[in-house]
Amino acid sequence: xxxxxxxxxxxxxxxxxxGDLCKEESLKGSLVSLMDVDQRRLDLIYExxxxxxxxxxxxxxxxxxxxxxxxxxxADFIINTALVGGHQWMEEIRRVGEANGYxxxxxxxxxxxxxxxxxxxxxxxxxxxxxxxxMIEKFAPKAWLLQTANPVxxxxxxxxxxxxxxxxxxxxxFHGVFEIIETLGLDPQKVDWxxxxxxxxxxxxxxxxxxxxxxxxxxxxxxTHSHEWFPSNPFDVQFSPAAIDxxxxxxxxxxxxxxxxxxxxxxxxxxxxxxxYGKPWGGADxxxxxxxxxxxxxxxxxxxxxIAKEKSFKLLAPESYDALFESLNLPEEALNQIxxxxxxxxxxxxxxxxxxxxxxxAVSGGGKERLVLNVLNRGPIIADxxxxxxxxxxxxxxxxxxxxxxxxxxxxxxxxxFYLYPRMVRMEMALEAFLTGDRRVLxxxxxxxxxxxxxxxxxxxxDEIMSLPFNEEMKKHYGSWTDGK
Numbered sequence: 001x002x003x004x005x006x007x008x009x010x011x012x013x014x015x016x017x018x019g020d021l022c023k024e025e026s027l028k029g030s031l032v033s034l035m036d037v038d039q040r041r042l043d044l045i046y047e048x049x050x051x052x053x054x055x056x057x058x059x060x061x062x063x064x065x066x067x068x069x070x071x072x073x074x075a076d077f078i079i080n081t082a083l084v085g086g087h088q089w090m091e092e093i094r095r096v097g098e099a100n101g102y103x104x105x106x107x108x109x110x111x112x113x114x115x116x117x118x119x120x121x122x123x124x125x126x127x128x129x130x131x132x133x134x135m136i137e138k139f140a141p142k143a144w145l146l147q148t149a150n151p152v153x154x155x156x157x158x159x160x161x162x163x164x165x166x167x168x169x170x171x172x173x174f175h176g177v178f179e180i181i182e183t184l185g186l187d188p189q190k191v192d193w194x195x196x197x198x199x200x201x202x203x204x205x206x207x208x209x210x211x212x213x214x215x216x217x218x219x220x221x222x223x224t225h226s227h228e229w230f231p232s233n234p235f236d237v238q239f240s241p242a243a244i245d246x247x248x249x250x251x252x253x254x255x256x257x258x259x260x261x262x263x264x265x266x267x268x269x270x271x272x273x274x275x276x277y278g279k280p281w282g283g284a285d286x287x288x289x290x291x292x293x294x295x296x297x298x299x300x301x302x303x304x305x306x307i308a309k310e311k312s313f314k315l316l317a318p319e320s321y322d323a324l325f326e327s328l329n330l331p332e333e334a335l336n337q338i339x340x341x342x343x344x345x346x347x348x349x350x351x352x353x354x355x356x357x358x359x360x361x362a363v364s365g366g367g368k369e370r371l372v373l374n375v376l377n378r379g380p381i382i383a384d385x386x387x388x389x390x391x392x393x394x395x396x397x398x399x400x401x402x403x404x405x406x407x408x409x410x411x412x413x414x415x416x417x418f419y420l421y422p423r424m425v426r427m428e429m430a431l432e433a434f435l436t437g438d439r440r441v442l443x444x445x446x447x448x449x450x451x452x453x454x455x456x457x458x459x460x461x462x463d464e465i466m467s468l469p470f471n472e473e474m475k476k477h478y479g480s481w482t483d484g485k
Contacts, residue, residue: 001030003360004075006068006132007082007149008034009041012300012341016352017079018049021060023349024357026366028059035064035071036082041301042066047308048315055316068132073139077360079170080132081148083116084124087294089470093121096468100461102451103269104285109449110263111423114200115285115293117150119430120445121465123474126434129155133163144363146170146356147374153199153423154430156374156390161431168402169374169390170355171199173256179238180204180253184217195255196382196407199374199392201423203252203415205407218253231278233333234289242266242276242283250419251412260285261423264450296337299328303338362397369397375404382407384416389424439478 003021008014014034021027034049036042046064053060065071072078083090094105094115102108107118118125129147136143145167147156156169177193186209193214194206207214222244229239237243243259245266254262260283266276273282273289281289306324307313314320321342325335343350351357355371362369375381377391381404385391396403411420426445433441439462446458466475 001027001076001364002033002074003027003030004033004035004071004078006035006071006078006080008045008064009036009038010081010083011041011045011304012297013081013148013354014045015048015304015341016354017356018045018052020351020354020357022053022056022058023351024361026361026364027357031061031063033063033065033071033075035066035068037066038086039066044301044304044308048304052315055314069135069139072132072135072143075136075140075143076364077144077146078132078136078140079146079148079356080129082128083149084128085470087116087297089124089468090116090118092468092470093118093465096464097121097461100457100464101453102449102461104267104287106446106449106461106465108267108285109426109445111201111261111419112426113261113267113285114150114257115290117200119151119154119426120442121471121474122151122154122430123434123477124470125149125151126154126158126430127473129158130162133159133165133167136165137163141165144168144360146359148356151199152374153201153390154427156199157427158431158434160376160390161388162435168359169199169392170359171257171372171374171392172354173200173258174202174372174392175353176238176256176259177204180207180218180255183239184214184221186214186217194394194405194407195372196393196411197258197391197415198420198423198427199390200257200261201420202255202258202372202392203250203411204255205252205409205411207253215253218247229278231281231283233337234277234281234284234286234292237277237283240277240283245276250414252415292334296334299330299334300338300341303328303342359397363399363401365399367398371395371397373397373402375402379404382416382420383410385420385424389427433478437477442478 021032034046042064049062097105106120112119136145145165147167148170152169152171159167174195181188181191190210192208195202196205197203237259242262243254246262247253267273270282270286273286277283283289284293303324358369359371373395374390374392377385377387377389380387381393382391394405429441429445443458446452452458
C-alpha cells in the first residue's frame with residue numbers, strides 16, 4: 001500500500017511514524033511518500049528514514065516530494081501533520097496579538113489555551129486542510145485521511161462536513177490516562193478506563209481498578225501527595241493544581257491537554273499560570289513554557305542534522321548517542337525529553353505510542369485495536385451533543401471500520417453544558433467565519449474576549465494580522481466585510 005505523510009519535515013513526529021512503520025511487519029512492501037514544502041527538512045527525514053530501514057533490514061520504500069498532488073495520488077492512507085507557515089508564522093501572529101493587548105495572542109481563548117491550536121487566525125491552515133481533502137477526492141477517493149495537524153477539532157469537523165472522504169482525527173492527548181495510572185502506582189492490566197469529549201477536551205468518565213471505583217485512589221493521592229507535586233517539565237500538568245481544581249468543579253478528571261484548556265482563571269498572566277501549572281514555567285503554553293518547547297525542537301533538529309551528516313552513525317546503536325547528548329549541553333529535564341524521543345526510534349521492539357500505524361494495520365485487516373479517535377457523534381455517542389459534531393472517544397477499529405464504545409457512565413452535565421457547549425460554539429463560529437468570509441464573526445469572537453476593551457481594539461488587531469505578508473489571501477477572503485459592509 002501507499003502511505004503518505006504530509007508535513008514530513010516535522011522532524012520529531014515524522015521520525016516517530018517512520019519508526020512505527022518500520023516495526024510493523026504487516027506493512028512490508030509498502031511505499032511511504034514523504035511530502036513537505038521545506039526541501040531541507042524533507043531531505044533530512046528522507047535520509048534518516050532510508051538509513052533506518054537499511055539498518056533494520058525492513059522491506060519498506062520511501063519517496064520524497066514537494067508536490068502535494070504527487071504525494072496524494074493513489075495513496076491508501078494520508079497522514080496530514082502540516083502546520084502552514086510553521087511556528088514562524090504562528091509566533092508573528094501572536095506578537096501582533098500581544099502588542100494589541102491580547103496576552104498569548106488572540107487565539108488563546110477559554111477552553112482553547114494550547115499555544116499552537118489556532119481557531120481565529122487560522123485561515124491558512126483551514127484552507128490547506130480543505131485543499132488536501134479536495135485533492136484526496138480527486139486523486140485518492142478511497143483513501144483514509146488521518147487528520148493530525150492542529151486544530152484537529154475544527155479541521156476534522158470542516159472536512160467531515162464539506163467532503164465525502166473518509167476522515168478521522170488523531171491525537172495522543174489521551175496518554176494522560178497512563179500518567180494517572182503510573183502516578184498512582186497501579187497495574188495497567190487491572191484498570192478499566194474510558195475517556196470522552198472533544199479533541200483537547202476529554203474527561204476520565206470511567207476509572208475502575210480491579211473492578212472497583214478507582215476515583216477513590218485519585219482522591220487519596222490528592223489528599224496525601226498533591227502538596228508535594230512539582231512539574232518535571234512544562235507539559236507535566238496532569239496532576240497540577242489546575243487539573244485538581246477542574247476535577248472538583250466538573251466532577252470528572254480532565255485528561256491530557258484538557259488540563260491546559262481551562263478558563264482565564266488559570267491563564268490570566270504568567271504568575272497565574274505558575275500558580276496553577278507549577279513553577280518555574282507556568283505550563284507549556286506560557287511564554288516561558290513555550291520558549292522551552294521551541295528550544296527543545298531546535299535541539300532535536302540539531303541532533304538529527306548531526307546524525308544525518310555523519311554517515312557512519314548507527315541509528316539503532318544506543319551507545320552512539322552518548323557523545324551527541326553531551327555536545328548539546330542541555331539542562332537535565334530538556335536532555336531527558338530528547339533521550340525519550342530517541343528511545344522511541346532506537347528500540348526496535350517499542351512503538352512511539354502514536355495511533356496511526358495501529359489504525360492502518362487494523363482497518364487493513366490486521367486484527368482489532370482499541371484506539372481513541374475523533375469521529376462524528378453519530379448515534380449519538382455522547383448524549384446532548386449534535387450528531388454532526390466530531391467527538392473524541394474510545395473505538396474498536398477493524399477491517400469493517402470504526403466502532404465507537406458506549407460512553408458509560410455518561411459525562412456530567414457540568415462537563416457537557418459548561419465546558420463542551422462553549423467549546424463547540426467556538427468551533428462553529430470559526431468554521432462559519434471561514435466558510436462565509438464574514439469578518440464580523442471573527443470580530444464577535446473577540447468582542448466576547450475579557451481582554452477586549454473596545455471595538456476599535458478588535459478591528460485594529462484583525463487589520464494588523466490580516467496585513468501580515470503571509471496573510472494576503474486571508475485579507476482578501478475577509479475583505480468584503482471590512483468596515484462592517
